[in-house]
Each structure stands twice: as structure tokens, then as C-alpha cells.
Amino acid sequence: MVGYCPICGKPVYFGEKKRSLGRDYHPLCLKCQKCNRQLTAGQHAEYDEKPYCSHCYLKMFGPRGTACLTRTYTHIEKE
Numbered sequence: 001m002v003g004y005c006p007i008c009g010k011p012v013y014f015g016e017k018k019r020s021l022g023r024d025y026h027p028l029c030l031k032c033q034k035c036n037r038q039l040t041a042g043q044h045a046e047y048d049e050k051p052y053c054s055h056c057y058l059k060m061f062g063p064r065g066t067a068c069l070t071r072t073y074t075h076i077e078k079e
């Protein structure tokens, strides 16, 4: 089964996929949509289905987003 990268919209094949927060990304696409920093799968925040580093996330959506971020990290630990 081929998934589609939510960033570039192209198919992600098994050998190259990087799974994070329930979505499959290309390794090069899994980067912060604000500062383009490369992200580690499962160790980043997301907003509106796009990945962000926690620094940019808090800067843009915090501190009200903090609760949301905590939920995201809780979700990661369960996987």
C-alpha cells in the first residue's frame, strides 16, 4: 500500500518512508514548515496537518498551543 506525502503530495514508497504522527513522509519532506529544520520522526509538533519543530510551534501557536503540544507528545509515547 502506497501512502502519499502530506507535504509534496507524491507517493511515498515503503523503502523511503518516514512515519511520524500517523503519516508517511519523504525523509526530505519531514522538516519544519517554518524554519526548514530537519525533524526527527515522532519528535516534533504538528499543526493543521503540517510538521513544525517545537520551537516554531510554541512561537506561532503558544502559549495557548501548549496543551495541544502536550497531547501530541502523549500520543507519540503510546506508539
Ligand SMILES: [Zn+2]
Residues within 6 Å of the ligand: 005, 006, 007, 008, 009, 010, 025, 026, 029
Ligand atoms: Zn514528500
Ligand SMILES: [Zn+2]
Residues within 6 Å of the ligand: 032, 033, 034, 035, 036, 037, 052, 053, 054, 055, 056, 057
Ligand atoms: Zn521550526
